[in-house]
Amino acid sequence: MDTHERMVRGAVDLLRRRGLSATSFRDLVAHTSTPRGSIYHHFPRGKEQLVEEAVHYAARQVSATLEREFRAGAVEGVRAFLAIWRSVVVDSDYRAGCPVLxxxxxxHPENEGMTLLQAADSALAEWAALIAAALKAEGVSPERADRLGTFVVAAVEGTVAMCRARRDAGPLDDVGAELDELLVGALRQARSKRPG
Incomplete structure (x- = not known):
């Protein structure tokens, strides 16, 4: 792994543990054991560029998992989405959450950070779109599939925050059980409306 990727991955880890404001270049250099002089070589626009790349990196990692898991079906893919975040919060002893969130x-200061908000919005929207596409592929109407994609992402992201606050994975288990029922019901309803 080259220095650039190590720094981006380190930024993802710091963002999920500390948030944006508490993530500094000094912390990143210490966390990744990279030379301080390499920061502006790899990120000439500074912290905003680093964080933007970290958000895109985290989004791609989750999206790649979802794309792979959705081959087995929409419900299985959503279970995998929950499993990703369960692993993040439990493996970190409830110290880490979603870097995108x-x-x-x-x-963000006025007129600053719009690029970062756009990166975060793009990541969350991509995950919702992947979920919606899997549901559409199994016959759920486009409108409902889009709503369900948004709902799943919002439910899971909110639940990750609850798990961190409680220091317990129970909320993810509860939400997972409800999402299972909701999606199985949506798929059953879609199948019942199919002709013949």
Whole structure:
């Protein structure tokens, strides 16, 4: 792994643990054991560029997993989405969450940070679209599939925050059970409307 990727991956880890404001270049250099002088070589636009790349990196990692898991079906893919975040919160002893959500929730100075908000919005929208596409492929109407995609992402992201606050994975298990029922019901309803 080259220095650039190590720094981006390190930024993902710091964002999911500390949030945007508490993630500094000094912390990143210490966390990744990279030379301080390489920061502006790899990220000439500074912290905003680093964080934007970290958000895109995190989004791609989750999207790649979802694309692979959705081959087995929509319900299985959503279970995998929940499993990703369960692993993040449990393996970190409830100290880490979603780096994309961390960036989306930060207050940005006026006229600054729009690129970061757009990156976060793009990541969340991509995950919702992948979920919706899997549901559409199994016959759920486009309108309902789009709503369900948004709902799943919002439910899971909110539940990750609850797990961190409670230091317990129970909320993810509860939401997972409800999402299973909701999606199985949506798929059953879609199948019942198919002709013949």
């Amino acid at each position: 961390a960036v989306a929730l930060e207050e």
